[in-house]
Amino acid sequence: MRKELSxxxxxxxxxxxxxxxxxxxxxxxxxxxxxxAKNTYSIVMPPPNITGKLHLGHALDDTLQDILIRFKRMNGxxxxxxxxxDHAAIATEAKIVxxxxxxxxxxxxxxxxxFLKRAFAWKEDFGGQIIAQIKRLGCSCSWEHxxxxxxxxxxxxxxxxxxxxxxxxxxxxxxxIVNWCPYxxxxxxxAEVDYVPKAGNLWxxxxxxxxxxxITIATTRPETMxxxxxxxxxxxxxxxxxxxxxxxxxxxxxxxxxxxADEYVExxxxxxxxxxxxxxxxxxxEVGQRHNLEIIKVxxxxxxxxxxxxxxxxxxILEARxxxxxxxxxxGVLVKTEELEHNVGxxxxxxxxIEPLVSKQWFVKxxxxxxxxxxxxxxxxxxFVPERFSKIYLHWLENIKDWCISRQLWWGHRIPAYYCEQCxxxxxxxxxxxxxxxxxxxxxxxxxxxxxxxxxxxxxxxSTMGWPQQTNMLKNFxxxxxxxxxxxxxxxxxxxxxxxxxxxxxxxxxxxxxxxxLVRDAQGRKMSKSLGxxxxxxxxxxxxxxxxxxxxxxxxxxxxxxxxxxxDKILLARxxxxxxxxxxxxxxxxxxxxxxCEELNPxxxxxxxxxxxxxxxxxxxEITANIEAFELGIALxxxxxxxxxxxxxxxxxxxxxxxxxxxxxxxxxxxNVLKEILKALHPFMPFITEEIWxxxxxxxxxxxxxxxxxxxxxxxxxxxxxxxxKLIAIIKAIRNARAQGKVTEGQKVNICIVTAEExxxxxxxxxxxxxxxxxxxxxxxxxxxxxxxxxxxxxxARAFVYVTESVDKDKELAKLGLQLEALNKEYxxxxxxxxxxxxxNKAPKAVIDNYIEQKEKLAERxxxxxxxIKKYS
RNA sequence: GGGAGUAUAGCUCAGCUGGUAGAGUAUCUGCCUUACACGCAGGAGGUCACAGGUUCGAGUCCUGUUGCUCCCACCA
Numbered sequence: 001m002r003k004e005l006s007x008x009x010x011x012x013x014x015x016x017x018x019x020x021x022x023x024x025x026x027x028x029x030x031x032x033x034x035x036x037a038k039n040t041y042s043i044v045m046p047p048p049n050i051t052g053k054l055h056l057g058h059a060l061d062d063t064l065q066d067i068l069i070r071f072k073r074m075n076g077x078x079x080x081x082x083x084x085x086d087h088a089a090i091a092t093e094a095k096i097v098x099x100x101x102x103x104x105x106x107x108x109x110x111x112x113x114x115f116l117k118r119a120f121a122w123k124e125d126f127g128g129q130i131i132a133q134i135k136r137l138g139c140s141c142s143w144e145h146x147x148x149x150x151x152x153x154x155x156x157x158x159x160x161x162x163x164x165x166x167x168x169x170x171x172x173x174x175x176x177i178v179n180w181c182p183y184x185x186x187x188x189x190x191a192e193v194d195y196v197p198k199a200g201n202l203w204x205x206x207x208x209x210x211x212x213x214x215i216t217i218a219t220t221r222p223e224t225m226x227x228x229x230x231x232x233x234x235x236x237x238x239x240x241x242x243x244x245x246x247x248x249x250x251x252x253x254x255x256x257x258x259x260x261a262d263e264y265v266e267x268x269x270x271x272x273x274x275x276x277x278x279x280x281x282x283x284x285x286e287v288g289q290r291h292n293l294e295i296i297k298v299x300x301x302x303x304x305x306x307x308x309x310x311x312x313x314x315x316x317i318l319e320a321r322x323x324x325x326x327x328x329x330x331x332g333v334l335v336k337t338e339e340l341e342h343n344v345g346x347x348x349x350x351x352x353x354i355e356p357l358v359s360k361q362w363f364v365k366x367x368x369x370x371x372x373x374x375x376x377x378x379x380x381x382x383x384f385v386p387e388r389f390s391k392i393y394l395h396w397l398e399n400i401k402d403w404c405i406s407r408q409l410w411w412g413h414r415i416p417a418y419y420c421e422q423c424x425x426x427x428x429x430x431x432x433x434x435x436x437x438x439x440x441x442x443x444x445x446x447x448x449x450x451x452x453x454x455x456x457x458x459x460x461x462x463s464t465m466g467w468p469q470q471t472n473m474l475k476n477f478x479x480x481x482x483x484x485x486x487x488x489x490x491x492x493x494x495x496x497x498x499x500x501x502x503x504x505x506x507x508x509x510x511x512x513x514x515x516x517x518l519v520r521d522a523q524g525r526k527m528s529k530s531l532g533x534x535x536x537x538x539x540x541x542x543x544x545x546x547x548x549x550x551x552x553x554x555x556x557x558x559x560x561x562x563x564x565x566x567x568d569k570i571l572l573a574r575x576x577x578x579x580x581x582x583x584x585x586x587x588x589x590x591x592x593x594x595x596x597c598e599e600l601n602p603x604x605x606x607x608x609x610x611x612x613x614x615x616x617x618x619x620x621x622e623i624t625a626n627i628e629a630f631e632l633g634i635a636l637x638x639x640x641x642x643x644x645x646x647x648x649x650x651x652x653x654x655x656x657x658x659x660x661x662x663x664x665x666x667x668x669x670x671x672n673v674l675k676e677i678l679k680a681l682h683p684f685m686p687f688i689t690e691e692i693w694x695x696x697x698x699x700x701x702x703x704x705x706x707x708x709x710x711x712x713x714x715x716x717x718x719x720x721x722x723x724x725x726k727l728i729a730i731i732k733a734i735r736n737a738r739a740q741g742k743v744t745e746g747q748k749v750n751i752c753i754v755t756a757e758e759x760x761x762x763x764x765x766x767x768x769x770x771x772x773x774x775x776x777x778x779x780x781x782x783x784x785x786x787x788x789x790x791x792x793x794x795x796x797a798r799a800f801v802y803v804t805e806s807v808d809k810d811k812e813l814a815k816l817g818l819q820l821e822a823l824n825k826e827y828x829x830x831x832x833x834x835x836x837x838x839x840x841n842k843a844p845k846a847v848i849d850n851y852i853e854q855k856e857k858l859a860e861r862x863x864x865x866x867x868x869i870k871k872y873s
Numbered sequence: 874g875g876g877a878g879u880a881u882a883g884c885u886c887a888g889c890u891g892g893u894a895g896a897g898u899a900u901c902u903g904c905c906u907u908a909c910a911c912g913c914a915g916g917a918g919g920u921c922a923c924a925g926g927u928u929c930g931a932g933u934c935c936u937g938u939u940g941c942u943c944c945c946a947c948c949a
Contacts, residue, residue: 007908007909008909008911009909009911195946195947202949217949218949219949220948220949221949224949232949264949265949266948266949269948269949270949273949274949275949276949277949281949283947283949284949340948342947342948342949343947343948388877388878389877391876391877392876392877392944392945395875395876395944395945396945399945399946487943487944488943488944490944491944491945518943522885524885524942555886555887555896555897556885556886556887556896556897557886557887558886558887558888560878561878561879561886562878562942562943563886564885564886566885566898568884568885568897568898568899569885569897571897571898571911572896572897572898574911575897575909575911575912576911577911578909578911578912579908579909579911579912581908581909581911582908582909582911582912583908583909584908585908585909586908586909587908588908589908590908625889626889629889631889633887634887634888634889637887637896640896640897641896648908648909649913649914652908653913732915735914735915736914736915736916738914738915739902739903739914739915739916740915740916742902742903743903744903744904770914772906819905822905861905
């Protein structure tokens with residue numbers, strides 16, 4: 001049915017309408033029982049966390065995936081795009097703690113149970129919001145399979161994995177140095193520590209050595225000396241050769257500590273002598289292990305000095321530092337103080353300084369798990385796009401340390417380890433034991449800690465498909481085909497999915513890892529809350545539509561590279577949407593209600609039809625290859641260029657001539673080419689393409705279900721299409737000549753063309769039309785009279801443009817008079833509105849700005865018209 | 874200290890396997906030719922960071938230098 005389209009593209013309304021339609025009609029459904037295994041395509045959506053709103057990074061990530069999944073769906077694949085949300089342990093817990101604080105409450109006061117209740121309520125609120133926002137973007141996820149990292153199935157998978165790794169000796173519990181955040185009161189993994197340069201001091205302190213000598217050490221953290229259990233020197237350091245093996249006296253506490261030799265000490269730094277605090281420094285811990293040193297913890301978990309710190313006990317770290325410096329000065333052992341800028345580890349979540357400290361934690365033994373994950377990438381079973389990111393992945397795995405998986409948080413998967421209160425027996429099991437297998441006691445407590453968020457995230461590609469059950473979905477859709485994610489998440493997530501999948505499934509979790517960059521602001525800065533430079537994607541959707549947001553994120557985007565998001569891009573996308581919209585409007589205005597344009601009759605085609613079809617086939621073929629190679633930015637650019645420069649600027653202009661006679665073939669070509677453009681564009685801009693599609697005569701239900709690719713044979717008309725380019729070339733040259741010769745639109749010209757090309761001679765009407773000519777004649781040789789003519793030359797033709805008439809002044813003046821009148825009227829209307837206080841107060845700012853802009857443009861035009869009137873009178 | 878990216882029109886960036894430099898925007902000239910002024914036609918604007926090399930031919934490949942960005946490690 002032919003429908004009227006409004007003059008300008010307005011997305012409002014169409015998005016909800018079509019999204020609901022697609023979903024109601026079950027178009028996103030993945031048939032998990034489909035056994036045509038070769039014909040399936042699956043993507044696992046990186047689950048957004050439930051702490052916040054959709055940001056542009058998500059929007060980009062999800063748009064890329066939606067393009068791929070829609071493309072594959074149109075290519076006939078059974079597709080599964082499995083969505084979900086992540087509980088984001090530490091981040092969510094921090095938010096809830098902050099909210100409690102507002103109410104004057106603490107975690108401990110309300111207790112674990114109540115805390116979890118609140119956390120789940122939070123999930124209901126915000127988890128739902130982010131899903132709604134993803135739908136708003138147009139993402140065609142398989143929503144009936146939506147998952148959450150802490151739902152029953154995923155939780156069971158987590159316990160299964162933990163128990164399995166534990167039973168195989170790959171999970172152990174031990175005292176190790178961990179990164180401790182005194183604010184979040186939990187350990188965090190190495191990857192969660194950020195290092196920032198900070199101005200600090202390097203203090204030089206004399207330690208007395210037995211026998212009366214002194215040895216000077218340098219430190220940036222003097223308070224840790226309370227836990228010193230040795231001094232270390234480099235074995236090659238001749239300055240101190242005689243000191244190794246002797247005993248030093250720790251100032252303030254007067255503890256006797258050994259002097260040891262260790263390669264770790266750099267002779268050039270400080271004095272070449274290092275105090276060793278195994279409990280509070282990762283390197284010192286290792287030195288301690290090598291030399292069998294005592295480990296003395298002097299810090300509490302909330303960042304204070306503990307009872308081992310003698311008189312300093314109870315002081316916060318910085319207070320203790322101050323006091324200790326004072327006391328060292330008083331004792332006369334503080335030799336000097338230097339300023340030193342050094343890197344300080346901070347918690348990636350709360351920004352507070354990390355204190356390394358020894359504590360009992362759960363770890364995953366990484367070496368045996370890492371190797372298969374390394375092999376998978378080396379052997380190109382898992383392929384990174386762009387390839388260079390595999391280096392980051394490999395480098396990380398080759399230097400991996402054991403993974404600390406326990407967190408002292410409440411929000412998360414509780415560690416499935418249980419302790420008998422009576423006999424201290426530890427039981428690790430998927431289900432909580434009722435009685436102790438050792439002493440039959442029923443007093444059993446579960447480990448207080450929860451697991452690192454990434455422990456459950458590592459299972460995501462298959463826990464979401466029902467693992468550890470052997471489901472049909474797993475059989476048909478696992479391993480998944482593609483993972484789309486940003487490069488900043490490679491260590492956190494990609495690596496962990498890889499080794500867990502290879503260990504548990506004996507298969508890679510995905511074949512391609514498509515890495516995209518970060519979305520930055522117009523100045524290239526990271527978008528962040530503190531800078532306030534974040535662009536809210538929802539607002540962009542509100543103002544311009546999801547299609548425009550999607551296009552502005554994809555255009556000019558190449559794999560792995562960051563993109564800058566700017567108003568220019570939005571404008572580009574909006575203008576393009578409007579262009580397509582109007583091209584469709586034009587086609588609809590020119591076809592009759594009963595037009596049947598399903599099939600093209602090759603015999604009825606004119607040369608320009610064959611030309612556009614050939615160009616179309618070529619471009620669709622290229623676009624297909626681009627999408628398959630993940631070059632989505634290029635693919636979209638090609639659709640843009642073809643639609644605008646080829647279809648609109650040339651074919652529609654050429655078609656106008658034939659449309660005067662309501663010729664059926666040209667209508668048919670217009671409709672069919674437009675349809676092909678819409679199909680190619682659909683993965684990128686799903687809503688506008690569906691809206692237009694539904695307005696066109698068609699048999700299908702939705703453009704989503706159309707088959708990708710062109711129905712015509714690509715090379716059939718190639719020779720004629722090439723011929724046609726010659727006509728285009730001469731038209732361009734003549735237009736150029738007109739402009740160079742300052743021939744205005746109003747001035748008619750006669751054109752004489754010398755050419756041997758039939759294609760030019762036969763299509764003189766097009767030249768008349770597109771070059772605004774009065775007449776076009778052909779000559780065998782260059783005309784004798786070329787005085788005043790402007791020449792235009794191409795490879796195959798030479799044209800002479802004669803300006804035959806000067807501008808008819810009276811006619812021109814009359815026209816300009818009318819124009820001026822109309823413009824003035826329009827101007828007055830705008831001015832009136834803009835001086836109306838009611839309007840100014842109530843209308844949205846965007847509307848007012850638009851009016852002001854329009855008014856300015858009108859004023860400019862009025863000035864121009866007035867100038868022209870002056871010119872002619 | 875190790876590694877990676879990047880350097881192309883005033884600005885923001887494309888440019889895949891080497892073959893006559895592209896887009897958007899800004900700018901200049903003409904246009905309300907009614908699908909679209911969110912538009913049309915035309916123009917100006919680039920030693921493709923620098924220096925070498927391979928090649929008949931290099932923005933593209935190799936080596937080096939410089940600037941910017943990022944990642945990893947680490948600084949007692």
